Amino acid sequence: MSRQMVSHDADGLIYEFTPGLEPVYTAENGESLTVETIDSIGGAVQEDADIVDEVPEEVNGATGPIAVSGAEPGDVLKVEIEDVRVNEDRGRVLTIPDFGLLHESDEIEEPRTRVTPVEDDVIRFGDIEVPIQPCIGTIGVAPADKSYTTLVPHDHGGNLDTTDMTGGTTAYFPVFQEGGLLAMGDSKAAMADGEMCGTGAEIGTDIDITVTVLSNPAFELSRPVVETADAWKTIASAETLEAACQLANEDMTALLAKEHGVDETDAHLFSSLVGGLEISQVVDPLVTVRNAVPKEYLSSPF
């Protein structure tokens, strides 16, 4: 069976994750498909002269939603991210007024755009070559009861801006609505943890995924989790980094307690010894952190 391509063309693009999303495609449980995404600014920036005066009302257009047959509320949607390939000849990194970690600094000019041309496996920032390490900025499912624009990360995923959402990792999302209703976009050719200026090198991508429903999972998932080659990471978004750290550590403490048959206090103590807290992004309306624990100490909770 050839892979289905789900494209942003023909209505397959959302700017809001809502509880009532309608699927543009329904995948079989276990199906492999390719998702074609556009850059976060929707092609509006092609040259350094194309500056962005304010965060657009519609940003981070996400391709989908994709329903997965059999996914029911309470299940977990497993998304194996097999490959993320850039599909255009340039990325773009930019400052936008009143956006970004240093937007109150007099030293930082806003708006400014730097186009980063793609040359083989690198992007170029001026004279500097940076290897392409694509990641998916916005990826999530239909939320439980509130709606979130694609600029906002929350328990459904959304604008997580997490470098681990890349080829070779597996993301797990709570299923809140029938079918799960997965959408993704806002990829970067390269991004620092933190996404300090407010963007990475924003670019369109083709994303190969396999979607699987985990029914009646052994662990009730409240928020996204990502599995990398060597670690499990809880992911949490909140109004402050401190609050996000608390959520991510609470989630990790619960996972460690289950794994090792200890109470939450011992799990919390142990969590202070290995892996640790990581920053995803510090620039979106809610900020996002991860709590990583190496796989030596944590197996699949599902």
Add this chain to the structure above:
Amino acid sequence: MSRQMVSHDADGLIYEFTPGLEPVYTAENGESLTVETIDSIGGAVQEDADIVDEVPEEVNGATGPIAVSGAEPGDVLKVEIEDVRVNEDRGRVLTIPDFGLLHESDEIEEPRTRVTPVEDDVIRFGDIEVPIQPCIGTIGVAPADKSYTTLVPHDHGGNLDTTDMTGGTTAYFPVFQEGGLLAMGDSKAAMADGEMCGTGAEIGTDIDITVTVLSNPAFELSRPVVETADAWKTIASAETLEAACQLANEDMTALLAKEHGVDETDAHLFSSLVGGLEISQVVDPLVTVRNAVPKEYLSSPF
């Protein structure tokens, strides 16, 4: 020449970094020495039954201060950390009331102590073995004009609780006072980034260092920097993680601007593409983050 041992015995232990510190030893510029440190709770916790009801008034005793000949305000003190060896048979990880990331959680019992016995190259947390990866929790120099207890991190260093302060890395501190006046302690046998419960596996260590004065440095240092095998990292402490991220990114932006001959805006944009923000600790009176950039993109600023 045999290495000088600077021990916590005989008055060589401080609980406050002050501008007027008096050295217990004066090292030659370029001298290699060994610093013997005690655990952060000063030996008061040896068994699980030894609980800590409140953060002690004197905590994180730091061995020193060590003056380095020729260090003058405006210089940089280079501290090559050659090795950190645990020097006792147990560490200890603990919760303390009103301390730690989850201290408001009903699920977390405070106080609780878990002693982590040392067995060859591992510590044991219950049945779980964790490889010893020692780091120095508190390391710093005499501050410019204010005093800071050894519980507080700031621009002089202090309680940075940064896992990169370990064997094989090099720390750089601004010199604020004649001689620099270096002190260190509060080591951990293992610690997660974040130090979520408020401690790592607290333990005494013998630390091999070489101290060198960089006079008239090519880059004016405001806060500590650490050089690892593959990255340069700025380190900043502030009341919130957001404010610490801003400082760490401003410092990194300045380093990148100098390195690549670009303005601060381009440096900030570039900083959003590689490396990124990392969490040191989220539990001390000020919290600490790093901004890492791989050495491919940043050479020594000094």
